[in-house]
Amino acid sequence: MTKHLINLYDWTADEIEALFESADRLRSRPKRERMLEGRTFLLFFPESSLRTRLTFERGIRELGGDCVMFPPSTLDKREELRDVAGYAANWADGLIVRHADEPRLRELAESSPIPVVNAMTSLSHPCEILADLYALKQRRPDYRNLIYVYVGPMSNIGRSWANAAQVMNLEFRHVCAEGYELEPGEAYPNDVATLRNYNFYTDIEQALNGSDVILTDSLPDDLRTPDYAGKYQVTAERLRLANPGALLNPCPPFYRGEEVSDDAIESEQFVGYAFKRYLLTVQQAIILSLQQTGKKEGGAK
Numbered sequence: 001m002t003k004h005l006i007n008l009y010d011w012t013a014d015e016i017e018a019l020f021e022s023a024d025r026l027r028s029r030p031k032r033e034r035m036l037e038g039r040t041f042l043l044f045f046p047e048s049s050l051r052t053r054l055t056f057e058r059g060i061r062e063l064g065g066d067c068v069m070f071p072p073s074t075l076d077k078r079e080e081l082r083d084v085a086g087y088a089a090n091w092a093d094g095l096i097v098r099h100a101d102e103p104r105l106r107e108l109a110e111s112s113p114i115p116v117v118n119a120m121t122s123l124s125h126p127c128e129i130l131a132d133l134y135a136l137k138q139r140r141p142d143y144r145n146l147i148y149v150y151v152g153p154m155s156n157i158g159r160s161w162a163n164a165a166q167v168m169n170l171e172f173r174h175v176c177a178e179g180y181e182l183e184p185g186e187a188y189p190n191d192v193a194t195l196r197n198y199n200f201y202t203d204i205e206q207a208l209n210g211s212d213v214i215l216t217d218s219l220p221d222d223l224r225t226p227d228y229a230g231k232y233q234v235t236a237e238r239l240r241l242a243n244p245g246a247l248l249n250p251c252p253p254f255y256r257g258e259e260v261s262d263d264a265i266e267s268e269q270f271v272g273y274a275f276k277r278y279l280l281t282v283q284q285a286i287i288l289s290l291q292q293t294g295k296k297e298g299g300a301k
């Protein structure tokens, strides 16, 4: 059966650990083999996309594969997605898609004979969080026993961290103003009440106290206010409440003076740039793992 990466909750902890082993193997080979020789990937990204697109494109080419670029609107035509995928499978080996509409991406995956990778929707961003977890594992082999705090209103990044917390059994704290709790079913198909590891806080000091990994995402317009910053901006002073060695990993693009202060970014706890170093390798590992499981068996009909 063709396997896809649409949301982290479709994968098991064992599959994620196996993915990390595959990333280790890739990094241990100074000269990458041309493991994707003869394979072509269709990449659907907006013009303005930077990091994810660059790392997918370079990662595929580094392994000998080819990429063809399309804007995401290519998937918004009247043609049914199963037909788009059915034809594409004649000439392509995978679809890597950034598209706001996650249900539509899932619909594409359900009928696609070739693997589909979610390169960000408005609900989730699994590749980014897998790369961050892998980076974290390099520094903290005990990464599954740490306390994670996501500061801010829920976003695709926040939800994917909540998904990762479920799948990997991580202790996950979410802090924001009242009313910003995860909604039932928003981050996981089951009711939020059944989320094993989700705890909502309104007091940032309390949430940061004793934590190990601090996460943020850029803020929506209505929260770019002095009032929000006063209550929830991650500052160097607030970071001192976290455990010694705690790491600050704001999701790019981050904005100093909004969700994070300048002194927090300048602090030794900031690991943002370093963490993204592994994005390319982890995305290569994702593609390779899906190529192994899926294939247009017997060709398209």
Ligand SMILES: NC(=O)NCCC[C@H](N)C(=O)O
Binding pocket: 051, 052, 120, 122, 125, 128, 155, 156, 157, 217, 218, 251, 252, 253
């Ligand atoms: N590096 C990235 O791929 N950036 C993620 C941006 C997340 C942000 N919440 C967004 O939806 O634009």
